[in-house]
Amino acid sequence: MALLVIGLSHHSSPVATRERFAFSEAAIPGALEALRAAGAAREAVILSTCNRVEIYAASDLPEAAAVAELRRFLFDYHKDKHPPGGEIYARGGRQGLEHLFKVACGLDSMVLGETEILGQLKKAYDIALRHKHTGAVLNRAFQKAFNVAKRVRTETHIQRGSVSVGSVAVELAEKLFSSLGEHPVMIIGAGEAGEKTARALLARGARSIIVSNRSRDRALELARELEGRAVRFEDWAVEFPRIDILISSTAAPHCILDRARLEPLMKARKNRPLLLIDIAVPRDIDPSVSFLENVYLYNIDDLQAIADDYLQQRRVEIARCEAIIAEKAGAMNALDSAVNARLGGLDKASA
Amino acid sequence: MLAVIVYGVSTVYSLFLWRKGFRKDDRVNYGLLLAGIILQTKAMMMRGLTLKECPVHNLYEAMTFVVWTIVAVYLVFGLWPRLRYLGAFAAPVIFGVGVFALMPQLDPSGAGRAPQASNDLVSLHAALTLLSYGAFGLSSVAAVMYLTQEHDLKFHKLRAVFAVMPPIDRLEKITSRLLWAGFALLTAGLALIPFLFKGRTDYHDNSTGKGIWSDPKVIWSAVVWCLYLALLATHGRFAQTGRRFAWGAVAGFAFVVLTFWGVNLLSPTHKF
Numbered sequence: 001m002a003l004l005v006i007g008l009s010h011h012s013s014p015v016a017t018r019e020r021f022a023f024s025e026a027a028i029p030g031a032l033e034a035l036r037a038a039g040a041a042r043e044a045v046i047l048s049t050c051n052r053v054e055i056y057a058a059s060d061l062p063e064a065a066a067v068a069e070l071r072r073f074l075f076d077y078h079k080d081k082h083p084p085g086g087e088i089y090a091r092g093g094r095q096g097l098e099h100l101f102k103v104a105c106g107l108d109s110m111v112l113g114e115t116e117i118l119g120q121l122k123k124a125y126d127i128a129l130r131h132k133h134t135g136a137v138l139n140r141a142f143q144k145a146f147n148v149a150k151r152v153r154t155e156t157h158i159q160r161g162s163v164s165v166g167s168v169a170v171e172l173a174e175k176l177f178s179s180l181g182e183h184p185v186m187i188i189g190a191g192e193a194g195e196k197t198a199r200a201l202l203a204r205g206a207r208s209i210i211v212s213n214r215s216r217d218r219a220l221e222l223a224r225e226l227e228g229r230a231v232r233f234e235d236w237a238v239e240f241p242r243i244d245i246l247i248s249s250t251a252a253p254h255c256i257l258d259r260a261r262l263e264p265l266m267k268a269r270k271n272r273p274l275l276l277i278d279i280a281v282p283r284d285i286d287p288s289v290s291f292l293e294n295v296y297l298y299n300i301d302d303l304q305a306i307a308d309d310y311l312q313q314r315r316v317e318i319a320r321c322e323a324i325i326a327e328k329a330g331a332m333n334a335l336d337s338a339v340n341a342r343l344g345g346l347d348k349a350s351a
Numbered sequence: 352m353l354a355v356i357v358y359g360v361s362t363v364y365s366l367f368l369w370r371k372g373f374r375k376d377d378r379v380n381y382g383l384l385l386a387g388i389i390l391q392t393k394a395m396m397m398r399g400l401t402l403k404e405c406p407v408h409n410l411y412e413a414m415t416f417v418v419w420t421i422v423a424v425y426l427v428f429g430l431w432p433r434l435r436y437l438g439a440f441a442a443p444v445i446f447g448v449g450v451f452a453l454m455p456q457l458d459p460s461g462a463g464r465a466p467q468a469s470n471d472l473v474s475l476h477a478a479l480t481l482l483s484y485g486a487f488g489l490s491s492v493a494a495v496m497y498l499t500q501e502h503d504l505k506f507h508k509l510r511a512v513f514a515v516m517p518p519i520d521r522l523e524k525i526t527s528r529l530l531w532a533g534f535a536l537l538t539a540g541l542a543l544i545p546f547l548f549k550g551r552t553d554y555h556d557n558s559t560g561k562g563i564w565s566d567p568k569v570i571w572s573a574v575v576w577c578l579y580l581a582l583l584a585t586h587g588r589f590a591q592t593g594r595r596f597a598w599g600a601v602a603g604f605a606f607v608v609l610t611f612w613g614v615n616l617l618s619p620t621h622k623f
Contacts, residue, residue: 161512161513168512171512172504172511172512175504175512175516175518175519178517178518271593273520273592273593293594294592296504296505298507302507305507306509306512309509
């Protein structure tokens, strides 16, 4: 009995297809019960995230028959009348193991090397374990997968650096300031990009957040969410001497901050270092402000270039990760084959 | 000599770290500087035991002591991983001063000959002032690290993000604290001067009526003291922060290093 995986992911199908086959967390125990009751598998784990829906199973049936049963279960459970063809993939034996390891390591994720998937995989396994839908095959495979993920994280740089604009902004802030909690942040323009960046800063310890937006209601709403305070758009310059980090993402067609305006503000700030993150298009901050001492300006292209470089570095690490995965999957598969051969021999002898 | 060779290896290794962009924590340089200071401490102890005093009585010994101070303070800072790269910036300075100290003319007395004018107070005065130069030296190294990181951040060099370096506000704090420590040591060292010459007439020029206060080394020391006082005062009270402050720390130590030797030659009280 070997590991088998069947499912859809962002690699194989669009979100419109994936959402048709998604399982809610509450429905997973019932679905696992139904799957085993239907005889499709003896052990099973269901992983359902925004980027993938996968069933990991161990079945007494031959591989082809088990795959067919699992596919049938997937369509029947979701009452899908238009079953996709090539969008559903199935992998068994060593390939299945390697796939599980890659998913655990974030190598199969949309954001290469991300770690959220490992938590989701642990949660999916935990649900199946608590409801007693796992056994010797899946327990061993999942424990090994978590172990491989840890080794890959330790020995390679696959998870190094930030690959989103928001987290790059945070990283830059941490290169300027040792403790983000001591450096007030201002957001001008309460758009989605600004909000994401502010949330990333909050997650890394930023405390004092001031929101300024043309729509006062939106500013108040976002300030409440970020546990900060809102100021009127006309008054943002009044608050400026207090802040050390500015995130600007307004929809203004022209620059709202230029050198002539910033110079007196820097004097009022006693020339403390100032990080300006301009994620607006068209830009909100005139590039000439970077000629001022202690002013560090980064626009959306600068942040994206850093994120892309990190991603490139992660890609370079793929080969090292795959070598570790192949080594571990090969060793585990060889051991399983030897055990199965021994058990087969014992069965023949007893017959 | 062996210690300087190890510092030389550390300098070469530092160039390699520069090229690699300081991307991951590196303990090799820390290990090299640790090995160097062990060798140097052994040599200094042997000399000290021979002289039965702290070995700070000629230019060679003075410079060796400054190098020792810089490495020792770095080794404490280097316990924190993000500050370990300070060693890559310090190694060239340490090696440069070390090579200069090895010039034979700087050590005319050799290890076996006791200094002519020495007592406990002189040793304390020399040790305090040389420790202060060590602190100024390391502050200039932290300032160079600040300037590099600041330049990389300002001009969007990827190295700024990828390098395992402390944030620039911490580097500025380190520079400032080292300068304060150096300034305090220098003040204490200079404050001993009146006591060193109390009751002595051999340094008084009767024809001009000038005493020890006209000695070029004493004047130079007062200038250095004023320079650092001005740097620290403008930093604290007039918001001369960031790059200007870092350049001030670098320029201050450059002035000390470049004039130290010449002023010693001019000073009758500091000829060995």
